[in-house]
Amino acid sequence: MTGTDPGDGSADGPGRDVRGRAGRWRDQAIAVGWLVLVWNLLWGEFTWGNLLGGILLGTAVLVFFPLPPVTFAGRLRPRGLLVFAVRFVVDLVRASVHVARIAVQPGYVPHSAIVAVRLRVRTDLNLALTAEALSLVPGTLIVDVDRASATLYAHVLDVRRRSDLAAAREQVRAVEQRIIEAVGSTAEVRRLRADPADKEPS
Structure with missing residues (x-):
């Protein structure tokens, strides 16, 4: 039998629209x-x-200052989340x-110095999360972002030698x-993992 069944949830069917709305609500949440x-x-x-204020502020930001849609295409990994949280706390205390x-x-x-680091995963979500995580650690602040090339420009405190610049770039890549x-x-x-060290932007 040829043809498409109208109830099979094809790309133009209502099922796609329902899943699209659910995906948008998930991304907003x-x-x-x-x-x-x-x-x-x-x-x-x-x-x-602070929790209630954050919810109200976050909702207001998304309603009154809508940003381009950022789709979460990954998946949560408990072990990776734990490693990130522990290392973030260690970096926070040390800094x-x-x-x-x-x-x-x-x-x-x-x-001080400003270092430019091009991210290897060039998505808006990765760009935003990496910039936020770095800016929350004292001594490092993201001063500019080049979205087209996924490049972060980080202001680094207490740079005494060229090796400190290399260490700052490695810190961004590690985050x-x-x-x-x-x-x-x-x-x-x-x-x-296939591209551990991308070239630096000129």
Whole structure:
């Protein structure tokens, strides 16, 4: 028998539209969740007031300042999420101690630099998550983003030698890798492992 059954959920059928709406709601919920997390991290504590404020703020941002749709095509990996969380806390504590030492050290004038790092997984979601994770750690701040080439420009504190620049670039790549291994798709994980060191932007 030839032809297409109208109830088979083909690309133009109603099933596709229902799944599309469900996917958009899922993406919006994930976006609000990340905004709530960032809001609470910026306040420095998780409270019911900060949670409610983050939900209201995140919803307002998505309603009044709509961004291009960012589709979550990956999957959550508990082991990767745990590794990311532990390493994030370690980096946060280590960087906080380092910045505090610089602040109280008499006569020490730290030098700063801006490094450009092109991400290997060039999706809007990976670009946003990597930039947020880096900016939350003291001593590192994303000052510019080139979406077309997926390049992050990071301001790094206390750069004393060329090896510090290389270490800063490796830190960005390490954060990207942990994020992809936590929430990336199988194809993105394979791409990352197949291309461990991309060329630097000129």
